[in-house]
Amino acid sequence: xxxxxxxxxxxxxxxxxxxxxxxxxxxxxxxxxxxxxxxxxxxxxxxxxxxxxxxxxxxxxxxxxxxxxxxxxxxxxxxxxxxxxxxxxxxxxxxxxxxxxxxxxxxxxxxxxxxxxxxxxxxxxxxxxxxxxxxxxxxxxxxxxxxxxxxxxxxxxxxxxxxxxxxxxxxxxxxxxxxxxxxxxxxxxxxxxxxxxxxxxxxxxxxxxxxxxxxxxxxxxxxxxxxxxxxxxxxxxxxxxxxxxxxxxxxx
Numbered sequence: 001x002x003x004x005x006x007x008x009x010x011x012x013x014x015x016x017x018x019x020x021x022x023x024x025x026x027x028x029x030x031x032x033x034x035x036x037x038x039x040x041x042x043x044x045x046x047x048x049x050x051x052x053x054x055x056x057x058x059x060x061x062x063x064x065x066x067x068x069x070x071x072x073x074x075x076x077x078x079x080x081x082x083x084x085x086x087x088x089x090x091x092x093x094x095x096x097x098x099x100x101x102x103x104x105x106x107x108x109x110x111x112x113x114x115x116x117x118x119x120x121x122x123x124x125x126x127x128x129x130x131x132x133x134x135x136x137x138x139x140x141x142x143x144x145x146x147x148x149x150x151x152x153x154x155x156x157x158x159x160x161x162x163x164x165x166x167x168x169x170x171x172x173x174x175x176x177x178x179x180x181x182x183x184x185x186x187x188x189x190x191x192x193x194x195x196x197x198x199x200x201x202x203x204x205x206x207x208x209x210x211x212x213x214x215x216x217x218x219x220x221x222x223x224x225x226x227x228x229x230x231x232x233x234x235x236x237x238x239x240x241x242x243x244x245x246x247x248x249x250x251x252x
Contacts, residue, residue, distance in 0.1 A: 029064050033072040041081055041092055052082065052090040078243075080194035118188070119195070119243065123236035125184060126169065130216055130232035131225040132176035141175035145217050152210055161206055162196045168213055172220075199242040212238060 040046070052058075055073070059066045073090060076082045083091050133141070148171060151164035166189055173185040185192075200206055212235035219227035 029068050030071045030075070033058075033062060033064065033069060034075045037072060037076060038081065041076070046092055048092055050092045052092065054089065078194065078198070079191065116244075118191075119240055122185075122188070123233075123240055125181060126172075126236050127229050127232045129169075129173050129176045129178075129181050129185065130220070131229040132178060132181075133172050134220045134223055134225040134228035136177040137172075137175035137220050141171060142217075142221060144171045145175070145220065149210070149213055149217055152206065152213065155206070158197060158200065161200065162193050165196050165209065165213070166192050172216070175220075195239075195243055198246045199239050202242040202246040208238070209235075 041052075053061070055066045055069050058069045062069065073082065073084070077084050077090075080093060083093050085091065137145075145168060148164050148168040152161055152168070155161035155164055169192065170186060170189065173182045176182065196209075200209060203209065212231070215231040216228060216235060219231050
């Protein structure tokens with residue numbers, strides 16, 4: 001075979017695709033302010049516990065309305081980066097290092113709407129996880145869930161309770177036997193701690209949360225996917241409601 005025959009048999013080079021692209025729109029003021037604040041707060045130049053300027057001061061410095069500043073701060077608050085103390089001011093939390101990987105990976109510094117979208121997505125993911133866990137959980141996983149629920153009941157303080165609560169959800173995700181769902185939930189475990197803490201503070205106690213988890217566990221033990229999904233849906237809707245109310249309380 002000569003060179004001309006080899007060339008003739010080579011496939012023709014495909015043409016370059018024509019893509020319909022548009023320039024990205026300018027980010028909203030809330031997004032931009034949230035990013036600037038996040039960059040400043042996590043730069044290492046501020047000591048944990050440092051008090052931030054007031055909403056009025058930030059508003060004047062940035063040249064935007066106080067409502068815009070409030071929305072940006074609320075996004076950082078729900079991520080656990082800052083702490084809003086009613087009547088006292090806003091402070092950089094004592095420890096934020098554990099939040100950095102998930103916060104940056106998920107792009108949650110882009111403002112409160114994205115945070116609320118993730119809360120909504122988590123609600124549906126958890127329902128699917130509970131349904132699958134009821135089908136697939138083995139005896140060891142069920143025992144682990146029982147142990148985590150027992151730890152929640154015996155928790156001496158909110159920190160211990162939150163850790164047991166998070167462990168319950170992560171064990172349930174592992175029992176579901178779906179690596180993608182497990183990875184998704186595992187990647188936001190730091191945020192789960194923040195959300196659970198806020199939710200139980202809003203509830204004023206842990207009894208309701210414990211009862212909701214017990215209902216999920218009972219359905220898994222009975223191997224009833226429908227009951228597990230319903231129990232988790234109830235828990236997620238109640239928890240999301242408490243979290244949303246806590247955000248509303250920050251505005252008042």
